[in-house]
Amino acid sequence: MKKLSKPLYGQQNMTAYLFLLPWLIGLFCLTLGPMVASLYLSLTKFNLLSSPTWTGLSNYVQIFTEDDTFRRSLGLTFYYVFLSVPLRLAFALLVAMALNKGIRGLGLYRTVYYIPSLLGGSVAIAIVWRQIFEGSGLVNQFLSWFGITGPAWIAHPDYVVYTIVTLSVWQFGSAMVIFLAGLKQIPADLYEASDVDGAGKLRQFFGITLPMLSPVIFFNLIMSMINSFQAFTPAYVIGDGRGGPLDATMFYTLYLYLKGFSFFDMGYASALAWIMLVIIGVFTAIVFLTSKFWVFYGDNQEGR
Amino acid sequence: MPLKRRLVQAGRHAAIILFGMLMLYPVLWLILSSFKPNHLIFTSSSLIPTSFTLDHFVNGWKGLQGVSFGRFFGNSALISVMSVLGNVISCSLAAYAFSRLKFKFKGLWFSIMLVTIMLPYHVTLVPQYILYNELHWINTYFPLILPKWLAQDSFFILLMVQFIRGIPRELDESATIDGCGQSQIFFRIVVPLLVPALITTAIFTFIWSWDDFFSQMIYLSKIDLFTVQLGIRSLFDPSGQSDWGALLAMSTLSLLPVTIIFLVFQRYFLEGIATTGLK
Numbered sequence: 353m354k355k356l357s358k359p360l361y362g363q364q365n366m367t368a369y370l371f372l373l374p375w376l377i378g379l380f381c382l383t384l385g386p387m388v389a390s391l392y393l394s395l396t397k398f399n400l401l402s403s404p405t406w407t408g409l410s411n412y413v414q415i416f417t418e419d420d421t422f423r424r425s426l427g428l429t430f431y432y433v434f435l436s437v438p439l440r441l442a443f444a445l446l447v448a449m450a451l452n453k454g455i456r457g458l459g460l461y462r463t464v465y466y467i468p469s470l471l472g473g474s475v476a477i478a479i480v481w482r483q484i485f486e487g488s489g490l491v492n493q494f495l496s497w498f499g500i501t502g503p504a505w506i507a508h509p510d511y512v513v514y515t516i517v518t519l520s521v522w523q524f525g526s527a528m529v530i531f532l533a534g535l536k537q538i539p540a541d542l543y544e545a546s547d548v549d550g551a552g553k554l555r556q557f558f559g560i561t562l563p564m565l566s567p568v569i570f571f572n573l574i575m576s577m578i579n580s581f582q583a584f585t586p587a588y589v590i591g592d593g594r595g596g597p598l599d600a601t602m603f604y605t606l607y608l609y610l611k612g613f614s615f616f617d618m619g620y621a622s623a624l625a626w627i628m629l630v631i632i633g634v635f636t637a638i639v640f641l642t643s644k645f646w647v648f649y650g651d652n653q654e655g656r
Numbered sequence: 657m658p659l660k661r662r663l664v665q666a667g668r669h670a671a672i673i674l675f676g677m678l679m680l681y682p683v684l685w686l687i688l689s690s691f692k693p694n695h696l697i698f699t700s701s702s703l704i705p706t707s708f709t710l711d712h713f714v715n716g717w718k719g720l721q722g723v724s725f726g727r728f729f730g731n732s733a734l735i736s737v738m739s740v741l742g743n744v745i746s747c748s749l750a751a752y753a754f755s756r757l758k759f760k761f762k763g764l765w766f767s768i769m770l771v772t773i774m775l776p777y778h779v780t781l782v783p784q785y786i787l788y789n790e791l792h793w794i795n796t797y798f799p800l801i802l803p804k805w806l807a808q809d810s811f812f813i814l815l816m817v818q819f820i821r822g823i824p825r826e827l828d829e830s831a832t833i834d835g836c837g838q839s840q841i842f843f844r845i846v847v848p849l850l851v852p853a854l855i856t857t858a859i860f861t862f863i864w865s866w867d868d869f870f871s872q873m874i875y876l877s878k879i880d881l882f883t884v885q886l887g888i889r890s891l892f893d894p895s896g897q898s899d900w901g902a903l904l905a906m907s908t909l910s911l912l913p914v915t916i917i918f919l920v921f922q923r924y925f926l927e928g929i930a931t932t933g934l935k
Binding site: 364367371385473477613625 | 665668669671672675676679680682683685686698745746747749750752753754757758759760762765768769772774775776777778779780781782783784785786787789802803805806807808813837838839842863867869870874885888889892894903904906907908910911914915918922926929930931
């Protein structure tokens with residue numbers, strides 16, 4: 353940097369900030385500013401009509417001591433994340449490994465398995481899903497062929513969450529595409545060498561595939577987790593939009609939405625948002641910190 | 657031995673195809689049911705319609721309260737296209753600065769940009785809503801489009817930064833010797849070479865804007881401003897009184913633009929996911 357003469361550096365400074373201008377305006381007006389505002393609002397009562405009144409930590413106190421719905425929605429969201437993320441990644445890895453066997457027509461299969469991820473976020477598919485799991489829907493028709501009487505998946509508070517989990521697991525295609533790319537990077541001679549050493553398929557999976565794939569697993573895990581914590585559309589459409597039956601579809605984001613935009617309790621919603629930020633931050637940090645024990649970067653390990 | 661291998665191979669194909677069909681079943685059910693007459697939609701267990709009708713598409717297209725689905729499709733298309741333009745332009749500008757230019761506090765801005773990628777949308781949601789409300793922008797498309805023109809999907813900035821780093825610097829240097837300024841280097845050298853990353857950004861932005869439901873629901877309540885997603889949600893009555901034929905027909909149509917874009921740009925699309933981990 354010292355080699356650059358002063359005027360040139362100054363010129364580049366200006367040009368650079370011009371290129372960055374849209375992003376910087378957005379950063380201050382739509383991200384940093386609102387973050388500060390939402391932290392402030394979380395310490396107030398505010399209903400959008402009259403001006404905010406300072407209430408200190410009372411929103412947070414109320415959330416943690418009195419609010420049963422908060423507790424239930426947080427528990428439900430954790431349950432959803434811990435169930436759907438590992439299942440989705442396991443399916444993604446399994447199918448990616450099946451497709452990685454030098455199969456003819458790989459392009460077509462990859463497309464077929466990717467289509468749920470492509471369409472699954474839409475309201476249309478959420479409605480179809482609801483219909484399929486309805487008491488007289490396709491899933492229960494299928495179960496009845498085997499003499500099983502399926503429960504009313506949607507209407508029953510104990511089961512509706514599994515409907516939402518299957519919708520999320522069904523969309524394993526995008527993680528699968530990333531796994532496929534990762535599997536292609538593993539040098540074939542590793543497998544050949546272990547074949548010579550007489551290692552079985554299972555040994556190879558735990559000894560070669562998983563460690564070599566761990567950076568990709570790490571990436572998929574982080575992205576999948578952050579996205580799942582924020583799930584909204586499936587809970588809103590498959591449930592009744594108000595968290596029912598019996599709060600069984602009251603995902604955290606739905607609760608936040610209802611508090612903010614149905615009850616216009618903007619201060620309370622802001623406090624919920626900050627708690628969510630901290631929770632996602634903590635989970636991301638845990639995955640990052642533990643990653644050095646289970647993520648391997650192969651030959652580059654020393655260099656890093 | 658070859659026979660045994662061929663059998664294993666055939667078995668593997670069969671398993672993959674079978675599981676693939678199971679995966680596609682809900683989508684196929686949606687599409688094919690939209691051609692069935694009402695009384696067959698839920699009673700007929702056969703996937704293929706035994707009798708065929710286009711009535712649902714005609715009825716569904718009429719839309720809600722006198723506003724047709726054509727309007728909803730137009731609105732969604734407008735929002736998606738404007739979002740694509742915004743993201744492509746503003747993110748590529750920022751990415752160029754981060755990857756090629758020297759400036760004060762570059763490291764600081766870059767790390768802030770990285771952190772914002774992981775920030776949940778909900779933390780800024782309430783103040784943004786209040787801001788747009790003050791500006792009287794509720795029930796306009798500004799809240800949905802403006803963030804894209806201000807490069808707030810930082811993921812795409814990072815994607816393009818990585819991509820520009822792969823473009824040889826010698827190209828810039830020789831252009832500088834030929835007397836090109838920074839903006840000429842950007843437009844004449846970087847942008848043409850950046851096209852694959854720009855296409856990836858465009859495809860993902862289009863699909864995410866088209867499928868976005870949460871922010872559309874928050875910011876749009878007038879029916880003539882409704883998007884396809886809002887239209888479909890309004891046709892659907894959770895208590896069970898929906899016009900299922902119309903609902904399924906419009907749902908089928910709503911998946912078309914995304915599917916077409918995917919099929920046309922499949923190569924960019926799947927490579928984009930594989931190399932950058934988008935979505």
